[in-house]
Amino acid sequence: MTVTMQNFGQKFISGAFEEIYDACDISFQQLVTLEQFSEMGQQYNEGIESYEVYVQNEFLGMRQTVWLCNQKQRAIFVAFQGDSIVSIYLKPLLTYPTTDKVYTKNKYRLPFNDDWFVFWGGTNEFVNYHYAYETQRYAYDFVKVESDQTFTDTPNNNENYYAFGAEVVAPFSGTVITVVDGFQDNVPGEMDAENPGGNYIVIAHPNDEYSFLAHFKEGSICVKEGDVVKEGQLLGQCGNSGNSSEAHIHYHVMDGVDFETATSIRIQFKGNIDPLQGDTVKPIKGPDKTEELFDKADNAFTITD
Secondary structure (H helix, E strand, C coil): CCCCCCCHHHHHHCCCHHHHHHHECHHHHHHCCHHHHHHHHHHHHCCCCCEEEEEEEEECCEEEEEEEECCCCEEEEEEEECCEEEEEEEEECCCCHHHHCCEEEEEECCCCCCCEEEEECCCCCCCCHHHHCHHHCCCEEEECCECCECECCCCCCHHHECCCCCEEECCCCEEEEEEECCCCCCCCCCCCCCCCCCCEEEEEEHHHEEEEEECECCCCCCCCCCCEECCCCEEEEECCCCCCCCCCEEEEEECCCCCCCCCEEEEEEHHHCCCCCCCEECCCCCCCCHHHHHHHHCCCCCCCC
8 A cells, every 4th residue: 555645643653654654755754764764663653553634735736734643732744746745744633722712703704816735724833833932822814825836937036926025914003103114125035033023014903912924015004104005905904024935914913012032822713714724715895893892802811811
């Protein structure tokens, strides 16, 4: 039998490491020898009875599965491209079930006007690398995709990326309290780790919630600090500034003004959508419920409660 996305977990727990290794592409085999892979797999399987599928999706031409052990403590991430395994990632499953259940009080729309692809998003670090960090645990990175690609022609120029220059809009009404602009857009593949947000905006909303939108195109932000914005109002254009390797929108909601110290809150989206890596999403537009939310605020539990 060949190793497939459907039987990988059974192959791994049964110790068929040579068969799995033979299914891996050459770049993987150049990093790890069969002996190393077999030893690692045997150690990882100690005390485990079985693996079951935890998350499965298709992602820019790859098929990805996260297998979770019967004790729900160890996970295996495996990615297939065609019939070959291109990535295997063994790691304990990190979860935060308490904060996973705490949603924003406001209901937000997505910060764009058309279809975008969820590059990172979800409540585990296999589908959302932000999840390991409290300050951005429930953040999303959105890109634009056509034919399983985020760019056309060559990946060297920002202008070739479908997301570059696309409109970014306010996800909810509020007051703009921070605007940072003036950082150059990175050459694709390079990042500015010293200025992680790049060009970014922070918007204050009712219920002490704050939207953080990052990586705007240099010079494109069209609001200023103190402006009152309405849901769906244009804020600027998607860029590739800050700690970004290609044009995308980073968006999360937090409980304070400073994105480096405030705690990320899981976003309650309009239409009760729950975007996950691999999804294509588009906004649900509707009237602003700010006044209604203010009326209900006194009767709602706070995050601290």
